[in-house]
Amino acid sequence: MTKRMIVPLLIGIVGAAILIGLGVWQLQRLAWKEAILSDIEARIAAAPVALPASADPEADRYLPVRASGVAGSETAFVLASVKDMGAVYRVISAFATDGRRVLLDRGVVPVAARDRVSTPGQVTVTGNLHWPDEIDSFTPDPDPAEALWFARDVPALAEALGTEPLLIVARTVEPPGDVVTPLPVSTVGVPNDHLEYAVTWFSLCAVWLGMTGFLLSRIRRRTV
Template sequence: MNRLWFLLTFGLIGTAILVSLGVWQVQRLAWKEGILARIEARIDAPPMPLPATPDPESDAYLHVTVSGQIAPEQLRVLVSQKNVGAGYRIISPMQLDGRKVMVDRGFVRTRDAVAAPPAGVVTVSGNLQWPQETDGFTPAPDTDNNIWFARDVPAMAATLGTAPILIVAKDVSPSDTPPTPFPVDTSRIPNDHLQYAITWFSLAAIWVGMTAYFLLRTPRSPAQKD
């Protein structure tokens, strides 16, 4: 009898814990989807002038439009694009009235040459971004071959002599191709909460099944059989 109560209690507690973890992940999923919806709304909002002092927290993904001259200098950031393969993001300085910022002009394949930016004044429409792409395992830039392995905004700004402001281009007028614009979207923001929820709920179902199996396999006393 004591063994039956132990198995039943252990099974109920384990099931409750696993189900609560699944519910928590469902709540996290709703929270993350709300964040992604707000980011998408900001990405697609009508463009506005570049703020005087953009803030990495409050102005991330802000849709802006600027006009100025894109300098020929460039940094190449190694990336891979689905269905295309390896290539580079091309980061160039852009001189505005009174300040200089960086523009992520877009993507070129590793085997393709990068055309010079359009001469004269150009207009760039794009989104502000301060990507968090570096960690302790990110290699240092290969300055001899001009290959970077992440968009490190402060380090790139120091190299190009600009403010630590990066505009990821959606559109450049006159046209600046190649590179091809590689605009900001939410597809690369991880959202695995649904998979986690399914995992926890599946484990809860397995736990229930195992508990039932052990309860049925536990021998009962003759009095219990009667």
Template sequence: MRFAIPALFGLIGFAVLCTLGVWQLQRMEWKHAMIAEIEARIDAEPAALPDMPAEAADNFAPVALTGRIDGEPLRVLGAWRAGGTGFRVVTPVETGGRRILVDLGVVPLDAGETIALPDVPIEITGNLNWPDDANAGTPDPDGDTWFARDVAAMAAARGTEPVLVVAAATTPPLAVTPVPVGTDGIPDNHLGYAIQWFGLATVWLGMTVFLLWRIRRRTL
């Protein structure tokens, strides 16, 4: 019994920690498959804007449309992938008798108060998106300056459909740097977590062996 209980406790702990490491490897495989699926959807041929876009079916779907800016833009303050720190310009666009939101891209902080957008038809290619930063627990908007791309709230503020297209390119080009949707912001830390769990399992096993050695020494 002097050896059995510590050995059993050590083996159970080792097995649990190894199981958690294997689970993280399985999560990594699932995440990689999900990212590959999203990237394939992003890079597909653009299609017309769906009549009733839904997040579950249409997130990241590529679209092409022609429209005219139809209202004052909203500014979203933040640090953006490939766009640096600045304001995202989210503006109402009228297209085919509908009004939706279009994320045109990023302007520098010092240009945020003077966003000049043309009153001409604009060809837009991009992707439907329901951004993750809308769920980041950010504070309420300050006037026309927002702190997250909350599609539903922005649509209510500008009287549009709760639909957001993130532009990848516009014709004519605008004085805004497009920041297309991508998978760079999707966390993929599972390999690191797996290594940590397997490392803890190794340490746990080593401590168990050392404890059993100490017990054996005392019984000699």
């Protein structure tokens, strides 16, 4: 090995070590995220309980509940997009149960079928408590005149519909309703791209080592 090869070799080794480290870190993040998703799925699928008197947005997120009551006519329509369905409205209604009024996410309906949504009346709902994080700086303001919203802003929806800031996302509604299809809470929308990131870093490492080897071979040929 010539002196001219030492610096490129060191750069190649250091760069590869950094890229491998990033790939390993993403694998560790993958294991961490999978553990979180498993915990969420277990919480979602647990046996339903009665609606808690005082719910905590962190401790009771995804808590399965069952409640009977009256879903009234006070309804908000949240514009959303669902895979294989396209543009839909999430139908959020005021739900009176055990002397309380909470929010009920009844499910989704195609945009064209909004006028066919009816008032379900007395129902028994099984679902999960949820506090969605859907608002950012690009979220438009709601249109109260059209009962049109662009995110499930629980505090704002509760104020508009006169309920507690507590949202039940329905898994089942008995008796089954009209055109509204329940869209239960799931982990489908939780991003988990760490495996792809790890593959990217390891691929870059392979390219880096290949380029280093090519450079070293050229230097060696020139010095022979």
